[in-house]
Amino acid sequence: MMTKSGERPKQRQRKGLWSPEEDQKLKNFIISHGHACWTTVPILAGLQRNGKSCRLRWINYLRPGLKRGTFSAEDEETILTLHSSLGNKWSRIAKYLPGRTDNEIKNYWHSYLKKRWLKSQPQLKTQRTNLAESASSLLSCGKRNLETETLDHVISFEKLAEKPSSSPPEESNTNMMNNGKYLPKLFFSEWISSSNPHIDYSSALTDSKHINQTQDQIDEEEVMMINNNSYSSSLEDVMLRTEFLQPDHEYANYYSSGDFFINNDQNYV
DNA sequence: AAAGGTTGCAACCGCTGGTCT
């Protein structure tokens, strides 16, 4: 059967929570075949899901080696320290917490750690008030219909206000630099509660040093910064404590390469 | 006990960058 435009109608894909049967199907399939191409996984595994959904389910829930349950105090400190240096780079933070996924860390940050972090910095309260006031006055000075404005508008308006006239490249995922230290990239809501009155965001934005770097270059630089003691001592502590988790990285790379399935079937439980 | 509010987490969506053709 074809649609008006002559396309074959897509098979209806399931959304929402995964059933135990679906989990089992996906797990069985990946254990025996690996996942060369995620888009074909649901078809071959007989699942009415898209590849993206399968990938996410596998990475965040089904793959072996995942730690479940509460974060330890040490984990918390690691996240806080890494977040203060790397910003919202959840996947990179997750590299230093074996068995934890970026999604899990992100959720934990938003539901608990962020509050703790904010609480630990008493000057935030007045700063937040001041910034909220200036945002609202910025908005009220134009012919803007506040009733129809959404927070998104506020955010983009603020982003414009942040940017210097010689516009730097658009959004970049790299972290900005300030006095040789990485700055976390903040979203408006976070920026409004940010704790660093000394940070000159405009100069950080114009510093395009990192804008066009590849991830490898950034990783390399990260290592160099650690070697040169450019990171804060607390981050260094974390790095030393986890010893870069090299074996875990190797495991992760090995694992994602697919070789794991060829040589280590016996490792599965 | 019930209704409304809050929280935590799984999953989705949209975007980006890399690779392939």
Added chain:
DNA sequence: CAGACCAGCGGTTGCAACCTT
């Protein structure tokens, strides 16, 4: 070289469980 395709990432949403009134 351009466009298609794909994996990965990070922000957001939806919903169930829990809490408060």
